[in-house]
């Protein structure tokens with residue numbers, strides 16, 4: 001019988017079956033550099049038929065298959081972490097050659113794409129037809145459509161447009177035995193039984209390989225305003241959010257919060273980015289308002305000015321920067337988007353991607369910060385995220401002068417305190433980055449037993465041999 005490798009080479013040609021250790025290395029390390037994977041090879045199919053044939057070959061050779069898109073995920077979900085004995089049957093399936101944008105339908109407001117297309121490329125193509133593909137994340141030049149669907153990614157515009165699941169009208173999925181499931185109807189209404197499409201969204205490559213998608217588009221906003229607001233206390237965030245909701249209504253497209261510490265990290269690493277804003281304020285908020293036509297924006301301009309005056313008078317905000325051009329909008333967003341890179345460059349921190357009801361978020365931060373400060377004298381919260389979605393990147397680093405490695409030495413204990421508070425606030429321990437390998441044990445401890453049992457049963461139905469991304473999301 002031919003070997004696994006020779007069958008894959010016969011299917012794709014040797015140039016699309018990578019075995020060289022140097023070339024494989026970046027694909028085998030997770031985005032945060034904390035999880036090291038191993039594999040016999042990486043394969044690069046460019047059609048659904050090739051993905052299907054790879055799965056048939058995998059079945060014949062009892063191989064394990066790990067789907068990978070842009071490898072920007074934050075839960076080590078795309079990293080093939082396997083035992084010594086399994087390396088020789090481990091195949092990393094890169095979707096990066098599934099790169100065709102097939103069709104835009106401007107009546108249905110949808111686009112059909114292969115799933116290795118980067119998210120930003122979908123957005124750029126849609127914009128040419130005056131449509132918006134509304135998923136927007138700092139990694140979206142590299143993150144793929146398959147990756148954002150498989151993790152049900154969020155990003156900065158969930159408040160207005162929803163997350164990846166809300167932006168998906170159809171899928172094509174290759175199942176573990178190579179069969180191709182066509183769920184590409186692209187309908188906005190379809191109540192014909194269980195919604196299988198939704199099951200694959202957020203399944204992190206454990207139930208099937210998503211090869212195509214029909215994505216929902218929206219009208220392209222004609223213009224936008226971005227505001228950078230300073231707050232002296234987190235308690236002011238609720239009246240601030242309600243004021244914008246009331247005044248801007250549907251135009252409110254992002255409401256992002258940044259604590260002083262991450263802002264100062266950005267100032268340290270990228271001083272040129274923070275020239276126009278107050279970096280010493282305890283909390284800052286980035287608000288984006290987008291308008292369907294320029295008339296809307298003109299009509300709103302006076303209202304916005306008087307809203308800001310009122311907020312300053314009432315002491316809800318202490319400073320405000322209002323963009324006057326698209327370049328200034330970009331510049332304010334660049335500050336917010338520089339936070340993950342600034343954290344990375346200044347030693348990193350222990351990360352938590354949590355959500356709690358928006359109305360309890362300030363209370364959550366106060367109580368959890370206090371519990372951590374009581375236990376660790378050197379701890380420094382470095383919090384930012386999507387207040388509009390009740391989702392925070394609740395990160396814990398060290399005060400200046402301490403070795404950043406200290407927080408990793410106490411990671412387990414920090415996590416225990418944080419997750420105990422998340423449970424108390426009825427929140428989620430994985431709001432947008434998924435479970436992957438990083439949080440598998442955590443959900444096994446925190447999810448109700450019945451829910452976990454049903455998840456395991458579903459995994460067995462779709463993948464009885466545990467061939468697809470084993471080790472991620474749930475244990476067998």
Ligand SMILES: Cc1cc2nc3c(=O)[nH]c(=O)nc-3n(C[C@H](O)[C@H](O)[C@H](O)COP(=O)(O)OP(=O)(O)OC[C@H]3O[C@@H](n4cnc5c(N)ncnc54)[C@H](O)[C@@H]3O)c2cc1C
Pocket residue numbers: 031066067068069070071072073074077078095115136137138139142143144145146147148149150151152153154155156203204205206208209210211340341432433469472
């Ligand atoms: C700077 C930065 C900012 C980020 N901001 C956000 C944010 O705001 N919101 C957010 O949600 N995430 C964010 N992320 C995380 C990450 O970008 C997302 O999780 C993204 O969805 C991953 O896409 P990817 O193509 O890189 O997937 P990968 O990392 O390659 O894979 C992620 C998971 O999807 C699976 N997968 C990939 N493609 C397929 C497919 N075709 N079929 C089946 N399974 C597949 C993999 O097996 C894995 O389980 C950020 C990351 C970085 C580095």
